[in-house]
Amino acid sequence: MSKLVPPHGSDEVMPLLIPEAERAEVLKFAQTLKKVPLRSREVSDISMFAMGAYTPLEGFMGHADWKGVCENMKTASGLFWPIPITCPVDKEIADSINEGEEVALVDPETDTIMAVMEVSEKYYIDKALEAANVYRTTDPEHPGVKSVMEQGEVNLAGKVRALSEGQYAEKYGELFVRPAESRAMFAERGWSQVAAFQTRNPMHRSHEHLAKIAVEVLDGVFIHQVLGKLKPGDIPAEVRTKAIQAMIDNYFVPGTVIQAGYPIEMRYAGPREALLHAVIRQNFGCSHLIVGRDHAGVGDYYGPFDAQDIFDELWDGALITQPLKIDITFYCKKCDGMATAKTCPHDKSERVTISGTEQRRRLAAGEPIPPEFSRPEVVKILQEYYASLNS
Numbered sequence: 202m203s204k205l206v207p208p209h210g211s212d213e214v215m216p217l218l219i220p221e222a223e224r225a226e227v228l229k230f231a232q233t234l235k236k237v238p239l240r241s242r243e244v245s246d247i248s249m250f251a252m253g254a255y256t257p258l259e260g261f262m263g264h265a266d267w268k269g270v271c272e273n274m275k276t277a278s279g280l281f282w283p284i285p286i287t288c289p290v291d292k293e294i295a296d297s298i299n300e301g302e303e304v305a306l307v308d309p310e311t312d313t314i315m316a317v318m319e320v321s322e323k324y325y326i327d328k329a330l331e332a333a334n335v336y337r338t339t340d341p342e343h344p345g346v347k348s349v350m351e352q353g354e355v356n357l358a359g360k361v362r363a364l365s366e367g368q369y370a371e372k373y374g375e376l377f378v379r380p381a382e383s384r385a386m387f388a389e390r391g392w393s394q395v396a397a398f399q400t401r402n403p404m405h406r407s408h409e410h411l412a413k414i415a416v417e418v419l420d421g422v423f424i425h426q427v428l429g430k431l432k433p434g435d436i437p438a439e440v441r442t443k444a445i446q447a448m449i450d451n452y453f454v455p456g457t458v459i460q461a462g463y464p465i466e467m468r469y470a471g472p473r474e475a476l477l478h479a480v481i482r483q484n485f486g487c488s489h490l491i492v493g494r495d496h497a498g499v500g501d502y503y504g505p506f507d508a509q510d511i512f513d514e515l516w517d518g519a520l521i522t523q524p525l526k527i528d529i530t531f532y533c534k535k536c537d538g539m540a541t542a543k544t545c546p547h548d549k550s551e552r553v554t555i556s557g558t559e560q561r562r563r564l565a566a567g568e569p570i571p572p573e574f575s576r577p578e579v580v581k582i583l584q585e586y587y588a589s590l591n592s
């Protein structure tokens with residue numbers, strides 16, 4: 202009997218990837234179907250379905266689920282789910298498909314058939330309603346809202362049978378850990394209480410401190426990075442991984458940390474996305490999710506603690522995985538150590554902080570980064586990366 206939290210709404214993790222033995226035959230069949238090109242968000246969602254990260258969903262949502270999720274964070278069957286997982290397409294494509302028809306969902310970037318879907322429903326949505334409820338804004342400048350506003354007019358719903366886990370499964374190899382695999386890794390180490398740390402950046406001492414707070418009170422920490430499409434200026438996953446590993450190897454007790462990645466595309470929905478991150482981590486076997494300041498936020502759309510507070514608004518039994526709510530962390534010169542806004546009474550001027558922009562400038566220029574801010578082993582790897590860009 203596993204001591205880990207059960208998957209969300211299910212006794213078992215439910216990967217939607219077709220078993221390998223049947224895949225060739227289904228692929229052959231899929232090649233005869235109408236091909237529907239997807240955007241990167243939906244391609245990423247299929248990778249998430251394929252690995253079982255969206256357990257217990259069986260495919261892209263229909264209208265009743267979409268509406269329930271937007272308005273009440275609940276599917277039509279009463280399952281807690283905070284962000285709609287939908288498959289929008291252009292009207293011309295939707296018009297060419299009949300309900301009940303099977304289609305091949307394609308990643309145009311790699312020209313790969315990602316999945317077969319039997320289209321059970323085609324429907325229009327009120328995009329402003331989705332934006333206002335899920336993103337708490339209808340401002341088209343918000344990247345998540347922009348994506349919704351620009352998406353096709355018609356959503357296709359239906360059960361997904363995945364043929365591929367997507368390009369990142371191959372590209373990242375060992376880092377691409379599926380929920381069934383992370384559960385096995387935790388069980389092997391005898392862990393039952395595990396915190397997930399979501400990141401899409403290299404980890405400096407403030408992040409290390411967050412992870413260590415989790416290790417102090419739980420069995421281990423799962424450093425879980427976002428693999429997927431990068432924004433300009435992002436540090437590539439392989440460099441991030443190396444920098445994070447240098448931190449783990451030099452500053453953590455062996456056997457207290459596992460590093461992995463998963464193929465989500467960020468929606469920047471702040472509080473609602475924090476909830477989605479928790480649902481996903483429950484599927485990976487994590488009892489807790491570290492939720493810091495402005496988790497999954499962007500710009501000034503969300504208050505610093507909105508993503509923490511939203512967990513208190515859920516009904517009993519909605520979610521098993523709980524937030525580890527931690528304030529911003531930093532090195533304080535007067536405390537002479539790492540602290541948080543909750544534990545350090547001193548003036549902000551005592552804190553050693555460097556903005557992201559200033560950090561990139563210094564790294565690119567080969568200028569020093571104080572050891573109170575980032576570990577030298579981490580800085581070295583980042584400096585090498587920036588130097589390679591300049592050469």
Ligand SMILES: [Zn+2]
Nearest residue numbers: 533536545547
């Ligand atoms: Zn202090």
